[in-house]
Amino acid sequence: MTLRYRVGLAALSALLFSCTSPGDVDPGPISMSVVSGDGQQGHPDEELADPLVARIESAQGRPVVGQIVNFRVVSGGGSVFAGAAISNRDGLVQERWTLGFADSQRVEARAVDPSTGAALTFAVFTATLSDSVPPSGDSIPPSTSNVSVFPNPAHPTDSIVVTALVSDSFTGHSNIAGADVQIDSGPVLFMFAGDGAFDQQNEFVTRTFNGFAVGGHTACVRGRDSAGNTGAFSCTFFTITNPPHPIRGLTRSRSGPKCATRLQAGPTSPVRKCGWTAVGSWRCSPPTVRSISRTSV
Numbered sequence: 001m002t003l004r005y006r007v008g009l010a011a012l013s014a015l016l017f018s019c020t021s022p023g024d025v026d027p028g029p030i031s032m033s034v035v036s037g038d039g040q041q042g043h044p045d046e047e048l049a050d051p052l053v054a055r056i057e058s059a060q061g062r063p064v065v066g067q068i069v070n071f072r073v074v075s076g077g078g079s080v081f082a083g084a085a086i087s088n089r090d091g092l093v094q095e096r097w098t099l100g101f102a103d104s105q106r107v108e109a110r111a112v113d114p115s116t117g118a119a120l121t122f123a124v125f126t127a128t129l130s131d132s133v134p135p136s137g138d139s140i141p142p143s144t145s146n147v148s149v150f151p152n153p154a155h156p157t158d159s160i161v162v163t164a165l166v167s168d169s170f171t172g173h174s175n176i177a178g179a180d181v182q183i184d185s186g187p188v189l190f191m192f193a194g195d196g197a198f199d200q201q202n203e204f205v206t207r208t209f210n211g212f213a214v215g216g217h218t219a220c221v222r223g224r225d226s227a228g229n230t231g232a233f234s235c236t237f238f239t240i241t242n243p244p245h246p247i248r249g250l251t252r253s254r255s256g257p258k259c260a261t262r263l264q265a266g267p268t269s270p271v272r273k274c275g276w277t278a279v280g281s282w283r284c285s286p287p288t289v290r291s292i293s294r295t296s297v
Contacts, residue, residue, distance in 0.1 A: 029059045029115060030067065032122030035092065041130045044101040044228040045177050047081075051094045054109050054123045056087045063091025069111045069122065071095040076105035076127075099127055101224065129228075138172030138227035144179070147221050149238035156240055159210040162191075164234065166223030169201045174225040179205040182220045182233065183212075191221065212240045 037052035052071065056064040067087040071080045077100025085093035099105050109123040147164040154160050162181055168174050176198050179191040194204035205221065217240065220233035 030056055030064050030111075030113060030120075031059075032056050032069070032109060032111075032120075034123045034125065037097075038125045040127045042099045042127060043130055044099055044224075045226060046228070047096055047098045048127060051096055052107060052109070052125050053092060053094050056091045056093065056111075056122070063087070063089065065089055065091065067091075067093075067111060067114070069093045069109050071097075072108050072110055073097075073100070074106050074108050076100040076102045078105060078107075080107065097125070097127070099129065101228075101230065103129065105129070138168075138174045138225065139229065140168075140172040141229035141231035142166050142168040142171055142174075142176060142223040142225045144221050144223050144231055144234040147219060147234050147236040149219050149236060153239040153241045154212075155243045156212060156214060157210075157243075159208055160212070160238065161206060161208050162219045162221065163194075163204065163206045164191075164221040164223075165202065166205055166221070166231070167202045168223075168225045172225060172227055172229060173201060174227040174229070175199055175201055176203040177224045177226045179203070179221060179223045181207050183209065184217055214240050214242055216240075 032054050035053040035055050037048070037050050040048045040050060042048045054069070056067045056069065058064055064087055068084060069087065070084045071082075073080060079098050079100075081096035081098075083095075085095055087093050093109070095107075095109075097107055105127040107125045108121050109125070111120050111122055112118070113120055144164050144166050147162070150161050150163070151158060152160070162183075164179065164181075166176050166179050168176060176193075178198055180188045181191050182188045189207065191205040191207045194206055203223070205223070217238055218235050219238060220235040222233045223231045225231075
């Protein structure tokens with residue numbers, strides 16, 4: 001091999017190496033470490049002051065470029081801004097986190113290992129809700145009134161609508177951020193703003209239910225404001241009853257111009273078994289008609 005050939009081969013190798021980006025090389029097993037953003041404090045429905053930052057490294061400790069990382073809220077009911085990030089030349093990914101209303105706040109950074117295909121939970125970020133007065137200065141929860149159920153009473157096959165008015169106008173003067181409803185001892189469920197958006201100090205809220213058992217039930221509603229305050233439940237009572245049974249063997253008749261239409265019991269009518277009472281006869285013309293009327297009307 002001549003010296004010229006050796007020099008040319010070395011130059012070609014250097015050129016190929018220089019044209020290969022870090023993302024084109026399989027990094028092998030990868031790992032992630034939390035850089036910053038863990039352990040912050042904040043108020044519900046507010047974005048944390050600092051972003052969540054993590055670093056992705058290869059097994060050799062070098063930054064991994066171009067790795068997709070997903071950020072998932074796993075507890076607390078909050079939200080992340082983008083949901084995913086791609087690592088930069090330093091192997092860093094970042095995300096913004098808005099806290100929810102539950103006590104336990106947790107976000108996981110997840111990815112799929114490009115070498116093994118394994119599902120990886122790279123990093124875990126936690127946060128706590130602050131007990132201090134929020135920046136707005138509002139520490140008073142909203143009030144809930146006019147809790148109503150329609151129809152009431154209802155039948156087991158009916159859809160019922162729970163409504164209420166949630167207001168912060170006379171308490172902390174913050175906009176209403178949401179409302180919850182609980183039927184009996186069931187789960188606490190979110191309600192909907194009557195106008196489609198929670199953006200005012202007074203909100204009419206609603207939610208529809210169906211399939212309740214016969215008996216008495218309780219519907220309780222509470223509201224939350226944009227300052228992170230949650231109000232107390234306000235409740236009302238409603239009843240589910242069986243629909244009336246149809247009564248067979250009855251015909252309509254009318255006696256005289258001044259006599260109202262009444263139901264006449266035929267020979268096969270089981271009226272006495274259904275809570276109906278025969279009421280004798282009326283003196284009308286044409287001759288008397290023996291009729292019945294419902295006593296519980």
